[in-house]
Amino acid sequence: MKNITSGLEDYLEEIYIANINNKPLKGAELARLLNISRASVSEALSRLVAKNLIIYNSYETIQLTALGLEEAKKVYEKHNTLKKFFETVLEIPQKEASENACKIEHVISQNILNKMAEFIDFYEKNKTTLEKLRKENSQK
Amino acid sequence: MKNITSGLEDYLEEIYIANINNKPLKGAELARLLNISRASVSEALSRLVAKNLIIYNSYETIQLTALGLEEAKKVYEKHNTLKKFFETVLEIPQKEASENACKIEHVISQNILNKMAEFIDFYEKNKTTLEKLRKENSQK
DNA sequence: GTTTATTGTAAGGCATGCCTTACAAATTGT
DNA sequence: ACAATTTGTAAGGCATGCCTTACAATAAAC
Numbered sequence: 001m002k003n004i005t006s007g008l009e010d011y012l013e014e015i016y017i018a019n020i021n022n023k024p025l026k027g028a029e030l031a032r033l034l035n036i037s038r039a040s041v042s043e044a045l046s047r048l049v050a051k052n053l054i055i056y057n058s059y060e061t062i063q064l065t066a067l068g069l070e071e072a073k074k075v076y077e078k079h080n081t082l083k084k085f086f087e088t089v090l091e092i093p094q095k096e097a098s099e100n101a102c103k104i105e106h107v108i109s110q111n112i113l114n115k116m117a118e119f120i121d122f123y124e125k126n127k128t129t130l131e132k133l134r135k136e137n138s139q140k
Numbered sequence: 141m142k143n144i145t146s147g148l149e150d151y152l153e154e155i156y157i158a159n160i161n162n163k164p165l166k167g168a169e170l171a172r173l174l175n176i177s178r179a180s181v182s183e184a185l186s187r188l189v190a191k192n193l194i195i196y197n198s199y200e201t202i203q204l205t206a207l208g209l210e211e212a213k214k215v216y217e218k219h220n221t222l223k224k225f226f227e228t229v230l231e232i233p234q235k236e237a238s239e240n241a242c243k244i245e246h247v248i249s250q251n252i253l254n255k256m257a258e259f260i261d262f263y264e265k266n267k268t269t270l271e272k273l274r275k276e277n278s279q280k
Numbered sequence: 281g282t283t284t285a286t287t288g289t290a291a292g293g294c295a296t297g298c299c300t301t302a303c304a305a306a307t308t309g310t
Numbered sequence: 311a312c313a314a315t316t317t318g319t320a321a322g323g324c325a326t327g328c329c330t331t332a333c334a335a336t337a338a339a340c
Contacts, residue, residue, distance in 0.1 A: 007327065028287050040328055042289055047326090058288055059336055090255040103247035109240055115230040122277050129273065137262050147297065168317050180298055182319055187296090198318055199306055 004051065006106030009075045010034065011044050012053060015062050016072035024061040078105040078113055085116040089123050144191065146246030149215045150174065151184050152193060153245075155202050156212035164201040218245040218253055225256040229263050 004012070014033055018025035031041040045062065048054040053068035064072055079101045086097035123130060144152070154173055158165035171181040185202065188194045193208035204212055219241045226237035263270060 005326070026287070027289095031287095036327090037329060038288065039290085039330080042287095043327075046289095059286095086252060090252060090259060092252055092255060096249060096251060100247070100249055100252055104244055107240070107243035107247070109236060111236060112226060112230060112232055112240055115232060119230060122274055125277060126273055133266055133269065134262055137265060145296070166317070167319095171317095176297090177299060178318065179300080179320085182317095183297075186319095199316095 004053070004071060008044065008048060008051070008053070009071070009106055010102075011041075011048060012064070012068055012072040013075045013079065015054065015064060016069070016076055018062075019064065026059070026061060027056075030062065075105055078108065081113050081117050081120070082108070085120055088120055144193070144211060148184065148188060148191070148193070149211070149246055150242075151181075151188060152204070152208055152212040153215045153219065155194065155204060156209070156216055158202075159204065166199070166201060167196075170202065215245055218248065221253050221257050221260070222248070225260055228260055 011030065011034070014030060015025055018029075018033075027041045027045060028038055030045075031038045034041070045054065045056050048068070049056055052065055053071060055063045055065055079098075082101035082104055083094075083097045086092040086100060087094060092100075151170070151174070154170060155165055158169075158173075167181045167185060168178055170185075171178045174181070185194065185196050188208070189196055192205055193211060195203045195205055219238075222241035222244055223234075223237045226232040226240060227234060232240070
């Protein structure tokens with residue numbers, strides 16, 4: 001009853017992002033953003049309502065419940081950490097970093113995310129040293 | 141017709157591992173390894189046969205086709221790279237590293253995997269320096 | 281206020297992927 | 311050879327998650 005599938009997490013995340021940007025979000029717009037049919041969104045929103053993650057009345061703006069907000073934030077933060085890690089440490093281009101983060105955010109453990117965040121911190125604090133080292137390494 | 145779902149990739153991987161270890165693998169054993177019912181395995185094997193990834197006749201050993209071997213290897217290598225990256229760079233315990241690799245291997249891009257492999261290499265060649273740096277950092 | 285556009289959803293479909301039950305077929309042990 | 315074990319699978323179910331078609335309800339534009 002509590003467990004959220006990765007599909008639903010995607011909906012939550014998108015709703016959350018709309019929230020942050022103060023863009024009122026209706027089902028049809030969500031369908032456009034996620035590139036799926038209105039009918040599918042309609043079903044998904046019902047599931048989200050059933051799980052007490054959103055408040056939704058037809059033709060009105062979709063709203064996150066406290067629980068939904070919490071979950072959405074988690075996913076969003078996971079996404080960001082992954083993206084940043086890929087960009088900073090692995091030098092992956094933005095788009096690819098983001099696309100991969102979208103998928104991995106649903107399956108990776110919190111512990112690894114924390115370690116990634118730590119590593120990003122470490123990497124940035126020692127950027128000069130590390131980049132010099134890496135350059136040397138690649139020349140050998 | 142070509143695309144393989146992550147579910148099927150798991151089957152392939154397990155078959156491949158049995159192959160490596162010279163352990164003849166039948167459906168029932170696969171069911172035990174993956175912790176699912178024989179019936180589900182039976183279905184999955186049909187799908188794998190249909191996709192020309194395995195050769196399978198009831199009551200005989202499951203065999204990979206050339207195509208299946210290729211796919212299985214890819215997944216297996218992804219798994220190993222991920223696991224090693226988590227263990228080496230992020231200091232994640234073996235079990236957790238492996239569990240996460242199992243899920244991420246199905247969704248991550250080859251390019252990121254390559255960068256991870258490179259980074260592992262760099263990290264190991266400069267282990268002493270890097271670990272000293274990290275220790276200093278954590279004390280601040 | 282009425283037409284037009286947007287939004288929502290019911291109905292019926294399809295694939296994946298898992299389950300249990302129950303029986304059939306093959307293999308093993310003695 | 312025959313019984314016991316193992317293996318395979320058909321049938322019927324369930325949930326997720328996507329689709330299209332077609333219609334209903336609401337909102338926006340004129």
